[in-house]
Structures are given as C-alpha cells and as structure tokens.
Amino acid sequence: MNRLSWFNTVSLTLGFAFLYIPMVILIVYSFNESKLVTVWAGFSTKWYGELLGNDAFLSAAWVTLKVAVLSSTFATVLGTMGAYVLVRGGRFMGRTLFSGMIYAPLVMPEVITGLSLLLLFIGIGIERGVMTIVLAHTTFSMCYVSVVVSSRLVTFDRSLEEAALDLGCSPAEAFRLVTLPIIAPAVISGWLLAFTLSLDDLVIASFTSGPSATTLPIKIFSAVRLGVSPEINALSTIMIGIVTVGVISASLISKQALVRQKRDEQAAARAQ
Amino acid sequence: MRRFLLIAIPYAWLTVLFLVPFAIVFKISLSDYAVSIPPYVPQFDWAEGIMAFVRELDFENFIFLTEDDLYWKAYLSSLKIAISATFLTLCVGYPIAYGMARAPEEWRPTLMMLIILPFWTSFLIRVYAWMGILSNEGYLNQILLWTGIINEPLTILNTNTAVYIGIVYTYLPFMILPIYSALDRLDGSLIEAAEDLGCSRAQAFWLVTIPLSRPGIIAGCFLVFIPTLGEFVIPSLLGGSGTLMIGKVLWEEFFSNRDWPVASAVAVILLLILVIPIVLFQRNQQKQAEADQ
Incomplete structure (x- = not known):
C-alpha cells in the first residue's frame, strides 16, 4: 500500500493546509503594525510589548500556571493510583462504580461538570478561588491520567515485579524500583496531558473560579467576545510556540527512552 | 491496609468531587426558583424526612422545559x-x-x-x-x-x-x-x-x-x-x-x-x-x- 495516488496527495495537502493555515495567519498577523487586525501595515513587535505591560494578563497567566502545575501534579498522583487500582486492584466492593467514575468525566460535557462542581462548592460553603479551580481540574484530569497510565500497565510484564518481590523487595520498593521506572513515560505524558488540559480549560474554570481568581482562558474569552485583537494574537502566538516546543521535545525524549528501554530488554534477553 | 488506602483515596476523591455534585444537580433540578442567595428553595430537607420530600416532589422545572x-x-x-x-x-x-x-x-x-x-x-x-x-x-x-x-x-x-x-x-x-x-x-x-x-x-x-x-x-x-x-x-x-x-x-x-x-x-x-x-x-x-x- 505504499504508493500515494494523486488523490492521497491532494487530500493530505488540503487536510494539513486546513489544520495549519489558521494558526499561521494568527502568528503572522500578531506581528502586524496596525490596530486593525485584518489589514497588514508592516512588521512590528509592539503588541508583544503591550502584552508584557498589561498587568491583568500577566496576573491571569500567573494564576493559570499555578493552577496547572498544582492540578496536574495532584492529578498524576491520583490518576496513577486509580490506574493501579483498575489494572491490579483485583476485586473489591464497588469496582464497577469506580471504573465508571474514571471513564465518565472523559465524556461529560464541560458545562455539566462545571455546573455540578460549582453547586457542590456553594453547597458546602467553600469560597471560590484558585483552590476550587485546582480541585475541579484535578478531578477531570486524573481520569485522563488514569486512562493513559492504565494502558501502559496492561502491557507491562508482571513477572518483573514478582521477581523483585521474590528477591526481597517490599511491595513499595518493588513499585518504586521496578514498576515506576517502566511506566514513567506514561506517567510523564499523563502529567503533560493534565497540564495542557488545565491551561486550556475555559468552561469549568469559569464556573469554579471566584472574582479573586481569573485564569488566562477566562481573560482571553472575555476579550475575544468583543472581536479580534492584535494583543490576543500575540498572546496566542506565545502559547502556540510554548506548546509546539514542549510537545516536540517531549516526543523526542520519550522516543529516546523507548529506544534505550528496548536495548536494555534485548541485552537482558541475551544475557539469559 | 496499604491496599485499602490505595483504593480508598482515588475512590473518595471521585465520589466527593464527581458523584456527589451530580446528586446535587439532580436535587436542585427539582427545587423551586427563588430570588435569594443561593437562588433556589431546597426541595429536600432531612428534618422533614422522606415522606415530605415525596409529597412535595414535582417536576415543574422539567414541565417548564417542555412548555x-x-x-x-x-x-x-x-x-x-x-x-x-x-x-x-x-x-x-x-x-x-x-x-x-x-x-x-x-x-x-x-x-x-x-x-x-x-x-x-x-x-x-x-x-x-x-x-x-x-x-x-x-x-x-x-x-x-x-x-x-x-x-x-x-x-x-x-x-x-x-x-x-x-x-x-x-x-x-x-x-x-x-x-x-x-x-x-x-x-x-x-x-x-x-x-x-x-x-x-x-x-x-x-x-x-x-x-x-x-x-x-x-x-x-x-x-x-x-x-x-x-x-x-x-x-x-x-x-x-x-x-x-x-x-x-x-x-x-x-x-x-x-x-x-x-x-x-x-x-x-x-x-x-x-x-x-x-x-x-x-x-x-x-x-x-x-x-x-
């Protein structure tokens, strides 16, 4: 099947053009001199300068970063535990309910998740702010982490863990010394996924944030409702740049790790 | 004990922050609108008990949605x-x-x-x-x-x-x-x-x-x-x-x-x-x- 017909070439070209042209336009026009975003008036970086002087955006960016780091870290710990319970937990009371609660948030409309969490926070009288957004984000991202980590745990050779236990490790040591290094790539990609989900979230954050905490997506959304603005273009360009660099380097690192792991496994097989 | 904690922590987290909120949404969908903070009259009051809840149960918000x-x-x-x-x-x-x-x-x-x-x-x-x-x-x-x-x-x-x-x-x-x-x-x-x-x-x-x-x-x-x-x-x-x-x-x-x-x-x-x-x-x-x- 390795020949590209003209039809394949055309559909790939058009498809990738469709995916990337809007972002390229956004990036190009963020360097536009004019206040009118759709009219090109020469190259300038002045919108980046204005962005750096805009305290509202900077403080929103800070809140967003704080929320993302905290929630993705909590979500990674809880999600890895959840994955372990799903794959290795054996039978326990309410297992079906547990797996349901892991998978349901993945398909839940954000408006419903947001509304329900807000009603909970009001019901128990927690003041809304950074903390409530962290709680909300941790809850839905831990489910994504669980799915990513459990798919790695399923393919993982259990005899390695058993060997460590036979050789005198405690279960905690076996997890730390054997299991964790092997599932580490999945745990790291789970963390990255949770981090970007949190950075990106508008709807759930709008419901669960209070007047004291505005995240970047909330700020962008309220600015964008009034129309296209060059400052938002500049901000978008920065965010696209960070994500692109992050994703590409993460995939290179995990590829290297995979190659190294394969080599180690082959060496181990030869040694036997 | 360790196994219990491993299961209990994520379980409790999801129950409190996922399952309970849904129960609350469901409950509030059955209550009446009120001009107050929070803006609803609770339909369910533990003090009155289940009977009172069933007696006063109405689906008026749902009926409103169909009307x-x-x-x-x-x-x-x-x-x-x-x-x-x-x-x-x-x-x-x-x-x-x-x-x-x-x-x-x-x-x-x-x-x-x-x-x-x-x-x-x-x-x-x-x-x-x-x-x-x-x-x-x-x-x-x-x-x-x-x-x-x-x-x-x-x-x-x-x-x-x-x-x-x-x-x-x-x-x-x-x-x-x-x-x-x-x-x-x-x-x-x-x-x-x-x-x-x-x-x-x-x-x-x-x-x-x-x-x-x-x-x-x-x-x-x-x-x-x-x-x-x-x-x-x-x-x-x-x-x-x-x-x-x-x-x-x-x-x-x-x-x-x-x-x-x-x-x-x-x-x-x-x-x-x-x-x-x-x-x-x-x-x-x-x-x-x-x-x-």
Missing part, C-alpha cells in the same frame, strides 16, 4: 448540528486518514505528530483563529473579493456555517486518529485479492476498505458527536444569536438568568440524551477489544 419551546428547540438544534457536523468531519477526515495510511512508512510518525500537535494547542485559540478568517472584513472575504469570485463580502461569522467550520476544525484529530489506526491495521493483500478477483479500485475501496475500517469510523464519529452536543465555546464565539445549542443555553440560564433550578434541569436532560451514544460507544469499543484478542 417553553426555546428548550426543546435548543435540544433539537444541538442534535441536528452535532449530527451534521460529525458527518462533515467524517467526510473531511476520512481522506486524510486514508492518505496517511498509504503514505510511506517513514513519513507516518511525522504525519501523526502533525495531526496530534493542534490537539495540544489551546482549543480557545484555535476557535479564535477562525474569527479573523471568517469575519466580514476577514482574510477569506479579502481573498474572495480580490480574486473577483464575489463582489459583496459573504456573511459567515455568527452563522451556523461558521459553527460547522469550527467544529470540523477543532474535532478533526478525534476523527482522523481512530480511522487511521483501523486503516493502518488493514491487510493490504485483501485489497489486492479484491482487485485480482475483478474489482475496480473504486469497488475494492467501497467493498473492502470501508467495511474493514468501520470500527474506526464508528469510534471517530462518537468521539466527535459526544463532545459536540454540549459544546459551548464554538457556538458562543462563531455562532450568532440564531445559533441554538444546549451548552450555550445552559450557560446563559446559569450566568445571565441566574435560574439555577432550570439550568440544572437542562443539565439532567442533556445527560439523559448523552447516555445513549455513550453506551453505544462503549459497546463498540468492547466489541473491538474482543475482536483484537
């Missing part, structure tokens, strides 16, 4: 938009997935990367990018006017057309990836066999490739349809006042009208509608997993 035609129109139009947008995404996504599966082996990781990369970039920014393209003075109209294809700028932004474009654009990776993985596993000799037995290439495609990639098509369609149904960002940025989608209605009911009981009832019904595709999707995935074994 005011705004709501059922919004549900219907969300369904219509979600179904058509899913179909459009399939039409756009299938040829791309097919092209990827036929591309030389060494290109495929890069092509995969290029499909996944937009998924990591902010959803909000990707929707926003289209506002500049589709507006009356936008780039698309500029090009069309300049090439002389049209004489008057087209009104696309703030119509349903823009909503469709936005959905296809943002959910395209969800459609492409499952179809690609189905096509990637497809045994090429089957197509050769069909061609040897006298099928034309088009016939082989319709009779062999499409049926064998069906699990991927089904999975992709559900992955697009389910989140689209409750979508909020796309209709509120790209859609107009005439774009009725239930996610937007719920948001406005909550933030603008501050009618929490009705917003909760809207959420409960949306959830009930979603149960059907979610169960079907689960079943499709299970069948697929069994077939793989």
